[in-house]
Amino acid sequence: MKKRFLDSGKIVGTHGIKGELRIDPWCDSPEFLCCFKKLYLDEQGRESIKVKSRPHKNIVLCKVDGIDTIEQADKMRGKTIYIDREEIVLDEGVNFVQDLLGLEVKDADNATVYGKITDVLRTGANDVYEITDDNGKKYLAPVIDEVITETNVDDGYVLIRPMKGIFDDED
Template sequence: MPQARPQQKGRISVAAITGSHGVRGNVKIKPFTETPESLGRFDKVYLEDGQQVALKILSFGSKGVVLARLGKVESRDASDALRGQHLYVDRAALPDLADDEIYHADLLGLDAVLEDDSLLGRIDAIHDFGAGNVVEIIPPQGSSIMLPFSGSALVRVELDKRRVILAPPDGLLDGAEDEAEDGEAEKENN
């Protein structure tokens, strides 16, 4: 389900609506916060169209799912219509970060480069499928590349240079490099 988070000026996506729950308009939410309970600090959020709605947390379920009510959403049809939408808060409403921390939203659109400065592509999304963060990179040619985004695979974030330096495990990029070369060869033959 995780996809590239849409951007809103001055706001950060803190969750996505994954579906409806029941017939009274309740929604299931996947939080992007450090813990699901952190989502409870926001009593108002913004929908993708910029509309501000009240957020009332009903319960914290298994696997990090949060059950909630949004504004005046009172039917299953209305909550179904919100499926897939992200919920935003004003950046100023978020807690200050320690010097070694960064919001994932600040990484989207940065260049992803290897230690030898060769460009892999642009960061499109950061996912957590349960085994740690994975960065999705859109290369200049070919399909997106998914790489580990923690430990020794993440060398350094250079916000001032708008790039992230990565050291993927040996062999992980072999298929991606072949695909990029095939794309180049196809362009030359046309």
């Protein structure tokens, strides 16, 4: 089941003396996190904060309504922030990493199960899925059209056509 509130960053410090926060974004970019006017401080969405944010290098600078001093802002340090899935429209074929974790990875041609996605690594050129089998052995599969043939988050699987060398020790 997809989580409604997604962990999307961590408050790592303050900025200036007027209560701005520095957030380490766990999103694709600081700009993505800056699109939100409301963030949440818990996984259930019970505690929300209204924010105005702007990207600054690889972090987000965030002004929270009601926090006007560095002392107030410093009390927020270390908190994880969440976004509401329902406030986001993703492009076709784009998924949240949290939705990919745990998906079963199967061969597109013969239904062999290779394992489950346990991490998504960002390499710059393309993402790479870390796939862990039932014995705990890890494999890496590039997220490219030649390898990933179908991703079905709702039904819990990814179909692949593995490149030579991913699951075997051939040269």
